[in-house]
Amino acid sequence: MKMVIMAGGQGTRFWPLSRRDRPKQFLNVLGEKSLFQLTVERLKEIVETKDIFVICSEQYVPLVLSQAPEIGEGQIIVEPAPRNTAACIGLAAVWLSSRFPHEMMGVFPSDHLIMDTAEFRKVTAAAGMLAERGYLVTFGIKPEFPSTGYGYLEQGAIVDSRSDKEAFQVARFTEKPDRKTAEEFFTSGHYFWNSGMFVWSLSSILEEIRTHMPGLSLILDKLGDCEIWTEKEKNIFRSAESLSIDYGVMEKSSRVVMVPCDLKWSDVGDWNAVAEIQSGVFQDNSPGGSALQIDSRNCFVHSSGNKKIALVGVNDLILVETEDSILVCSRNKSQDVGKIVQILKKENPELV
């Protein structure tokens, strides 16, 4: 199986740590290693390093090479422009297909956390067996709480998985639900988080793109296996419709199956997610680092380490300090950090 790490994202919710030239997946928000590095490590437990590929924009190639020097330049697929996951995955599939026509392909975001890596290995192996039989396999994460921030997969009829992992058809894809619906999904036990991790054969995914996204398929045919993109090829790729693989293929294809799994997974969506992960992982309810705390609870501090930080009489705060900026954010508002970035793009573009 060839593993593709999608590392093109440009998240803004980790400001001030995340920047245009240093997006979330390359930050070490969870410890010494970046989310991208943790993703590479996870896949190295399943395949040989030579079978791990990274797709990202030109701009991030140096970051990939410096953070994962074991990945050769020949394993990096350069995306000429960001065009969402359908075009990204299509491009990676065409690129791999020209080199390894009969292989399975796993696709993984570079900025998620999986704490149960043993379970991840087992699920990926089961998914590989399903993929060899022509299925498009998606990982359905067992919900840990009634999240309104994730999309859901409704479990359909059982499929013979031929392994110790169960597999199901997907009865329905649902976008981020409202609170009430999320609670219904959670208690029903038949809904799973849509994690954006996939396993399929190269031929299956390219066939399904041809069937459900013929426009993208034509574009991919024109590009073939170009490695150096001239302006002409870049423009061809830019003409691709910007669609997610869920919208473009998964919701339409009859070959989709889901493997439910409990991976201790998080998409590490914002600073509050980091705070929650750290307090869980480290069994510490005050992940304030070296901050002095007086009469303060549930605060999370991420700092450059250059300044003494003191908290007095404050609760449920996130404090992030970098060389040039300080963010103070309520833990339940950390999804609004992107609004700061929107303002700064106009007022202080050097800070985003």
Add this chain to the structure above:
Amino acid sequence: MKMVIMAGGQGTRFWPLSRRDRPKQFLNVLGEKSLFQLTVERLKEIVETKDIFVICSEQYVPLVLSQAPEIGEGQIIVEPAPRNTAACIGLAAVWLSSRFPHEMMGVFPSDHLIMDTAEFRKVTAAAGMLAERGYLVTFGIKPEFPSTGYGYLEQGAIVDSRSDKEAFQVARFTEKPDRKTAEEFFTSGHYFWNSGMFVWSLSSILEEIRTHMPGLSLILDKLGDCEIWTEKEKNIFRSAESLSIDYGVMEKSSRVVMVPCDLKWSDVGDWNAVAEIQSGVFQDNSPGGSALQIDSRNCFVHSSGNKKIALVGVNDLILVETEDSILVCSRNKSQDVGKIVQILKKENPELV
């Protein structure tokens, strides 16, 4: 009248801005000028610069000279050791008395704010007239709210002030009251905040020290008008009892009168006081400076100006950033900042 500014204080509540070698009175927490500089300016509107004296420890002489270069070195009275206000005032009185035996003396803290300086001039003039008749005059501030942080003066019988300002005997001195008592004081209209500002004649205060603090009086006699303190004189001064002038003299003397006044006064006791003053002065409920604010209210920011500061979804916070430290404090807990300093004295003495 000779004006004495007491500039020896070592407040800890303005950490991280205040430090051992840069206490509150020399900080510009309220704008471009320090509280000490504002005090000098206020007195220059009443007397000539040559009649303004500063009493402080050796350590702060360079700060005095740099912040108020118009004050000559000959106008600085060096306190050999901190021994509270009775010894400080006694020393200043002896020192002045040897030079200007028949003068009036005004005593003013260096770290208070008075916004109504016109009223301050009038009250000081009235106090001067009372002082010439032998009274020890204290300024009673009309309370603006039922503070539990200030001492109170209870208004006694009226005294003929021979000016357009009323004067009263002080029926009682009260330390910081509890909430209920403070509310009673506030609504009664007969209680005034004890501001620690005094006017008297040099001979009157020295007589009253002789009567009520004979031990201090003997020490002052031995020191005379020494200008250079040898270790011997320093040790004599160090043997003085550490008492406030209120305890030592004012609560006992029958010559005390109070002039009630409404000066828009604050002792600027902590960061929250600064936040309140700034929002009042600048008619701005969000004195967050240049901080970017999303969904945030009543936050106060004091920063070095070197970092962009962003607040998201937070209320009633104080954020202070300096070269080496960051404080995040709930506005109603800013009196606890001193606890941080106590911890740092042990763990990071270089930061206090």
